[in-house]
Amino acid sequence: xxxxxxxxxxxxxxxxxxxxxxxxxxxxxxxxxxxxxxxxxxxxxxxxxxxxxxxxxxxxxxxxxxxxxxxxxxxxxxxxxxxxxxxxxxxxxxxxxxxxxxxxxxxxxxxxxxxxxxxxxxxxxxxxxxxxxxxxxxxxxxxxxxxxxxxxxxxxxxxxxxxxxxxxxxxxxxxxxxxxxxxxxxxxxxxxxxxxxxxxxxxxxxxxxxxxxxxxxxxxxxxxxxxxxxxxxxxxxxxxxxxxxxxxxxxxxxxxxxxxxxxxxxxxxxxxxxxxxxxxxxxxxxxxxxxxxxxxxxxxxxxxxxxxxxxxxxxxxxxxxxxxxxxxxxxxxxxxxxxxxxxxxxxxxxx
Ligand SMILES: NC(=O)c1ccc[n+]([C@@H]2O[C@H](COP(=O)([O-])OP(=O)(O)OC[C@H]3O[C@@H](n4cnc5c(N)ncnc54)[C@H](O)[C@@H]3O)[C@@H](O)[C@H]2O)c1
Numbered sequence: 001x002x003x004x005x006x007x008x009x010x011x012x013x014x015x016x017x018x019x020x021x022x023x024x025x026x027x028x029x030x031x032x033x034x035x036x037x038x039x040x041x042x043x044x045x046x047x048x049x050x051x052x053x054x055x056x057x058x059x060x061x062x063x064x065x066x067x068x069x070x071x072x073x074x075x076x077x078x079x080x081x082x083x084x085x086x087x088x089x090x091x092x093x094x095x096x097x098x099x100x101x102x103x104x105x106x107x108x109x110x111x112x113x114x115x116x117x118x119x120x121x122x123x124x125x126x127x128x129x130x131x132x133x134x135x136x137x138x139x140x141x142x143x144x145x146x147x148x149x150x151x152x153x154x155x156x157x158x159x160x161x162x163x164x165x166x167x168x169x170x171x172x173x174x175x176x177x178x179x180x181x182x183x184x185x186x187x188x189x190x191x192x193x194x195x196x197x198x199x200x201x202x203x204x205x206x207x208x209x210x211x212x213x214x215x216x217x218x219x220x221x222x223x224x225x226x227x228x229x230x231x232x233x234x235x236x237x238x239x240x241x242x243x244x245x246x247x248x249x250x251x252x253x254x255x256x257x258x259x260x261x262x263x264x265x266x267x268x269x270x271x272x273x274x275x276x277x278x279x280x281x282x283x284x285x286x287x288x289x290x291x292x293x294x295x296x297x298x299x300x301x302x303x304x305x306x307x308x309x310x311x312x313x314x315x316x317x318x319x320x321x322x323x324x325x326x327x328x329x330x331x332x333x334x335x336x337x338x339x340x341x342x343x344x345x346x347x348x349x350x351x
Contacts, residue, residue, distance in 0.1 A: 072302050073206050073251065077102030080156050082149065084136060084193070085163025087114025089262035090212060093292035094160055095129075096121060101296060103158060105129040106149045108136070136163050136189035137181055146196050157204050158299060159197055161190035161234075162212040166264055168278075169271025171225040178269065179226055186230035191237060201250060208251035208299045211238045215258045215312040219319050219326060222333075235305075242304065253298035256316070257291045258309030259284055284311050 073079075081098045085091035087109035095105055099122040107122075107129065109115050115131035122129035130152070134145045149156065164186050167178055190211055201207040216224065217231030235254050242252035259280035268277040286309030294308045307313050319326055 073208060073300050075102070076158070076296070076299065079103045079158055079206070080106065080153050081158035081160065082106045082108070082156050082193075082197075083160040083162060084108045084134075084189070086118055086131075087111035089264065090257070090260060090288055090291050091160070091162040092118050093288045094162060094210075094212075094295045096125070097292040097296050098158065098160075099125040099127045099129065103127060104153075106153065106156070107131045108134040108145060109163065110135050137184040139184075139188070139192055142189060142192055143196065146193065150200065155200050155204060156197060157201075157207050159193065159201065159207075159209045160212065160295070161193060161209070163189065164212065164214075164230075164264065166224060166227045166268040166277075167270070168223055168268050170223060173271050174226065182226045182269075183230055183233075186227070187233045187237070190234060194237075194241065198245070202245065202248060205249070206251075207249075208253070208302070209238075209241065210253050210255060210295055210298055211235075212295070213238065213254045213256050215256050215307065215309075215315055217254075218256060219315040221330065239304075251299065251302040253303045254305045255291070255295055255298055256305060256307050256312055257294070258286055258307075258312035258315070260288055260291055260309075261285050262288065280311075285309070286312075 076098060079102075081095075081103040083091055083095045083098070083105060086095040086105075086107035088111060091107075091109070092114070095107055095118055099105060104127050105119075105122050107115055107118060109131070110133060112131070112133050115133070119129045119131040130149075132145050132148070135141050165182055167174065167182050194209060201209065211234055213234045214227075214231045216228050217233075217235040220228040220232075235256070238252055238254040241250075246252060261279065261282065265277050265279045270277050291308050294306050297303065298306050307316055315326070
């Protein structure tokens, strides 16, 4: 059913109509009030052959004044997307999901072998893909690669800040270098890339920034302090950019998955190199595919924040509804740890 349609002088013009509650966008050549029938009879545009999302999921809603009030992406096809940390795990999956939606890819990572395999897979899907080695802990390298990309493409429509690393261990034994390394990759690199690309993204009619944050950016536990700090910061940055540029038509989303079994745990830096970092149990984890599907949905629908997985929902809602409960659980488990820390200090003094 046609719920609303907005336009002042539409005779003989192509207009975008907001149709129905869930919203589907149609362009129709109209003549006065025959607009209704013309728009209804317009066949739906074909869905991109690999796409898991129909185009009817996307629209630009119009307020009575004709201003854009809700920007959603009409199509990812032929858009240019930059994805960091694309050689493995969640980044790889998001890159390939974007390729299936028809986006051309510019992929960054330090893992060159992983990059070439994603590039080959994306090309098989039928899009153009370029892989570039870039160490995100090096600001000069980031600037060099971004200007190289802009020379090649001239612009970019979708930015996915995905690359991330973790450190596991007691915060009091972390060095300044370990803090710097983690904060550079997880927080300062996304800020730098966004800052350098914002002027170009704002010029594009349909641009989006997707920051791969984490439930660890909403709820904190022990022994991952640097990781939590970087992800809380990234969510704050995402919200600030959305508040500042959302009204100018830029889409900005924070994707917050719960635990996912990727190399993040294997490659996690740790205070004790001989001890492996504990992995979350499989049943608590969500799949990589669920995360990349949520990422594509964020881009199409311009989601503010998207939680992925049951644990992410449970923890986020517990914190929002009863913040004291999580704090109580953390403090109760800390009592036993206090004894261990005191023992460690005594042993150090004795030595
Ligand atoms: N795995 C999880 O449980 C989980 C949960 C929530 C959010 N996340 C977030 O998802 C993102 C991707 O993590 P993942 O789980 O796929 O991990 P992953 O280790 O599988 O992938 C991370 C990618 O980043 C790349 N990378 C690491 N350091 C880099 C650097 N200095 N420069 C460029 N690239 C670098 C790695 O080579 C790798 O390809 C991270 O931001 C992570 O914080 C992960």
